[in-house]
Amino acid sequence: MVSNSLSVYTKIYIPFVLGFTILFTILVSRPVFSSYTDREAEIVKLEKKMTDATEEADALATLQKQLTEKWDTSEIKKKVLKYNHPYNEADIMEMVMVKPPQTQPNPDSTYNLIVKSFSIEKGKHLPSGLSLGNVSVSIEANSVDTIVSYLTYLTQNSPMAFTIDQITLPIDTRPDGTDKTQWLSLTLTLGIYYFD
Amino acid sequence: MQSPSHPHESHTPEERTTVSSGKVSWYVSIILMATVLAGTIMLWGYGIWQMRVISSLESEIGATETKIAEASKDRNVLIAHIVSDPKKVRPSLDVADLIKKFRDAAELGDVRFQGFMIRQDVISTNLIANSDQYGSEDAVIKLIKMMRDHKQNVRVLSMKPVEMVAWDPKKRTTAIELIVIPESTIKK
Numbered sequence: 001m002v003s004n005s006l007s008v009y010t011k012i013y014i015p016f017v018l019g020f021t022i023l024f025t026i027l028v029s030r031p032v033f034s035s036y037t038d039r040e041a042e043i044v045k046l047e048k049k050m051t052d053a054t055e056e057a058d059a060l061a062t063l064q065k066q067l068t069e070k071w072d073t074s075e076i077k078k079k080v081l082k083y084n085h086p087y088n089e090a091d092i093m094e095m096v097m098v099k100p101p102q103t104q105p106n107p108d109s110t111y112n113l114i115v116k117s118f119s120i121e122k123g124k125h126l127p128s129g130l131s132l133g134n135v136s137v138s139i140e141a142n143s144v145d146t147i148v149s150y151l152t153y154l155t156q157n158s159p160m161a162f163t164i165d166q167i168t169l170p171i172d173t174r175p176d177g178t179d180k181t182q183w184l185s186l187t188l189t190l191g192i193y194y195f196d
Numbered sequence: 197m198q199s200p201s202h203p204h205e206s207h208t209p210e211e212r213t214t215v216s217s218g219k220v221s222w223y224v225s226i227i228l229m230a231t232v233l234a235g236t237i238m239l240w241g242y243g244i245w246q247m248r249v250i251s252s253l254e255s256e257i258g259a260t261e262t263k264i265a266e267a268s269k270d271r272n273v274l275i276a277h278i279v280s281d282p283k284k285v286r287p288s289l290d291v292a293d294l295i296k297k298f299r300d301a302a303e304l305g306d307v308r309f310q311g312f313m314i315r316q317d318v319i320s321t322n323l324i325a326n327s328d329q330y331g332s333e334d335a336v337i338k339l340i341k342m343m344r345d346h347k348q349n350v351r352v353l354s355m356k357p358v359e360m361v362a363w364d365p366k367k368r369t370t371a372i373e374l375i376v377i378p379e380s381t382i383k384k
Contacts, residue, residue: 017225021232029236036239039246046253053260056277060267063276071272080275083285128284129274152292163286164314171295171312171321173302193285195275 082161083130087194089120095160096137096190102150113141113150116185123191134165135190140183144171147184154190165189286317287376294319305342317376319353324369335368336361 071077085091097103102113116138123133141147147169154162166189268274278284295312298321302309308324325338339361346355353374361370 014221014225017229021225021229024229024236025232029232029239032236032239032243036243036246039243039250043246043249043253046250046257050253050257050260053257053264057260057263057267059280060264060273060277063280064267064270064273067270067272067276076276076280079279080272083275083279084271126284128278128281130278130285148292148295152290155288156290161285161288163317164289164291166315167313169295169312169314171298171309173299173309191286195271 082159083193084195085160086196087122087131087133092120092133092135092160092192093118095158096135096154099158100150100153102141102146102153112143112146113139115139120192125196130193130195133192133194135162135192136187137190138185138187140185142183144169144184147186151188161193163191163193165191289314289317289376301342305338305345307338307342318356319374319376320371321374322369322371324367327366334365335363336365339368339370 066074097115097118103115105111119136121134123131125131155164168186170184298309310322310324313320323339325335327333327335343358353376356373356375358370358372361368363369
């Protein structure tokens with residue numbers, strides 16, 4: 001009697017239960033598990049995005065407070081104003097060719113540095129929000145030191161943010177009879193940040 | 197007297213084995229099915245909780261991005277934020293100060309720097325070392341000392357590995373490349 005009932009279990013119900021389990025696993029459990037892993041990955045991604053966004057919002061709020069409270073006295077004012085200007089060829093040309101003290105004529109109408117040619121292109125918009133233009137100038141100068149002070153003016157003291165892209169200076173820390181009064185000519189490539 | 201409620205007692209050992217393995221298979225398949233069902237229900241429930249978390253995170257991110265957009269309307273604040281990140285703007289080189297440091301380093305190390313090229317915040321120059329008038333030691337020792345000193349005192353420039361030294365023991369020359377380190381990442 002028992003033997004008969006058990007054979008019914010083994011012959012009919014057990015394969016049915018196992019088949020149901022396998023089908024359920026394939027059709028239901030697997031998609032549920034797949035959704036679970038996808039959502040877990042999405043949560044991690046969103047948490048990272050949330051952390052970044054919170055940090056950025058906090059940093060902006062702190063800066064906003066600092067700038068509101070002490071804009072006129074803050075160190076960052078000078079730096080910000082270097083970047084906070086639109087692309088304007090006339091302004092940039094003036095800043096490279098006219099404003100630097102090295103390009104001003106001497107009392108005897110001679111020059112220490114002459115900008116022989118100037119070219120500019122708008123460049124590209126950067127992911128940060130700023131844009132970076134390209135300026136290329138050919139210069140002639142009476143010494144390496146004049147060129148160095150010209151570069152220092154552009155990168156440190158000018159009211160615009162210039163970066164040096166490429167320049168080759170004939171500097172020698174132990175020159176062997178080099179004529180220091182010889183005029184030098186070279187090409188200089190600069191980057192100029194602006195905010196449109 | 198045998199009781200009908202104890203059927204095992206009326207079976208042979210082979211029959212008892214069949215009965216026992218049949219029961220085990222039955223229970224195993226039931227437990228397996230129950231486990232799969234329970235696991236699936238738990239994952240499904242957890243999935244609902246995950247969707248709530250995602251929805252909550254998305255709304256929080258939306259609110260934070262609105263705050264960022266509001267703060268970014270002030271151009272000065274936005275630019276101050278951009279320029280405070282050294283990865284977002286290239287360093288502006290103080291060339292005069294840099295060349296002075298090169299000259300001082302050359303004098304201190306009794307070597308000669310020749311040529312000075314700046315290209316995308318990488319400075320390239322040639323380093324020349326001469327041995328003393330007696331030629332008592334290889335001039336490369338001066339170059340090695342300079343390289344070691346630089347590595348121990350990196351502040352503004354990081355030196356790329358020097359891969360070649362040429363000439364003879366009385367006069368050694370090598371080309372070096374130095375990368376400008378953004379101001380705010382310099383270790384004080």
